[in-house]
Amino acid sequence: MANLSRITDYPTLLGALEAYLARDDLQAFAPLFVQQAEGRFNTDLRLPEMQMSNGGVDMNADGVPLPADFLDWISVRWTPPQPSTQRQLYLAYREPDSPEFRHRHRPNGVPQFYTVLAGTVRVIPVIAGSLELFYYQRIPALTADAPTNWLITRAPEIYLYAALWEAMLFQKDEERSTQWANLVNDRLKAVFGQGDTLKVGLRAQRAANDAAEMTAAKGIV
Structure with missing residues (x-):
């Protein structure tokens, strides 16, 4: 023994x-x-001790790599390049084959949605800026x-x-x-x-935040 x-x-x-x-x-x-x-x-x-951030990564057409220790989403925040008067936005998740991600968005507007495809976080529409991924770490x-x-x-x-x-x-x-x-x-x-x-509780809060961000984004001219 x-x-x-x-x-x-x-x-x-x-x-x-x-x-x-x-x-x-x-x-x-x-x-x-x-x-x-x-x-x-x-x-x-899903504990506070498991919450992580990628610190913000410059975005391009190929997206941002999904962290290797990723477990589950908290939120995704887009920050415009400087100088800009555009505020930061929290994006809503959509499946990559969803109508919203494929064509139901303003092509020349600010980012609205994010998805994960082949291990990469992609944003639509694609606009310069940085993405900060908030997530639960394995x-x-x-x-x-x-x-x-x-x-x-x-x-x-x-x-x-x-x-x-x-x-x-x-x-x-x-x-x-x-x-x-x-x-x-x-x-x-x-x-x-x-x-x-x-x-x-966190998932319910995230859904409420997504809805609020989508409403705010629709009002941006």
């Missing part, structure tokens, strides 16, 4: 997980349980070469409980998987407040 010690990084997390499992036949799967837990985090969590995966990240530093027990949840699912132990799931959710609420429910 592995020694149970304070969790500070990936190796100590694996040691704690192996100690909790207390089964030689499951210890080899510990890295898999951690990986599955991270997949669940990235699917369910939680950096723990590995032997990258043994720490902000989540294990701030709340190592959440990592442990989530990995044990995955281990119980692996064993098809419904009762104990529910117990660990409840512990994960309780700790998320205690450490991060709203926890994964924050995602819903």
Whole structure:
């Protein structure tokens, strides 16, 4: 059995997980349980700690590269080149094959919509300026070469409980998987407040912002 010690990084997390499992036949799967837990985090969590910006990138006809650690959108802001009296605009997302993105826009107006195509953020209509992408960053995966990240530093027990949840699912132990799931959710609420429910609120806010920006853009002459 592995020694149970304070969790500070990936190796100590694996040691704690192996100690909790207390089964030689499951210890080899510990890295898999951690990986599955991270997949669940990235699917369910939208926390302030995950919010990132690309800092603003000059735009051209080919668009702006999607960040490698991109997980989900918050917003996209277009800034006109200097000198300009045009205000900054937050753009609305549209699917690349949508009528709005393909032809329902003012060709000579300010940017209205953005989309993602082949890993690139594209804006329509294409006008000089810069794009700042605000997005949720994927939680950096723990590995032997990258043994720490902000989540294990701030709340190592959440990592442990989530990995044990995955281990119980692996064993098809419904009762104990529910117990660990409840512990994960309780700790998320205690450490991060709203926890994964924050995602819903932010998406509703983003939809309201998009609608307001579209209304304002229509009034620009």
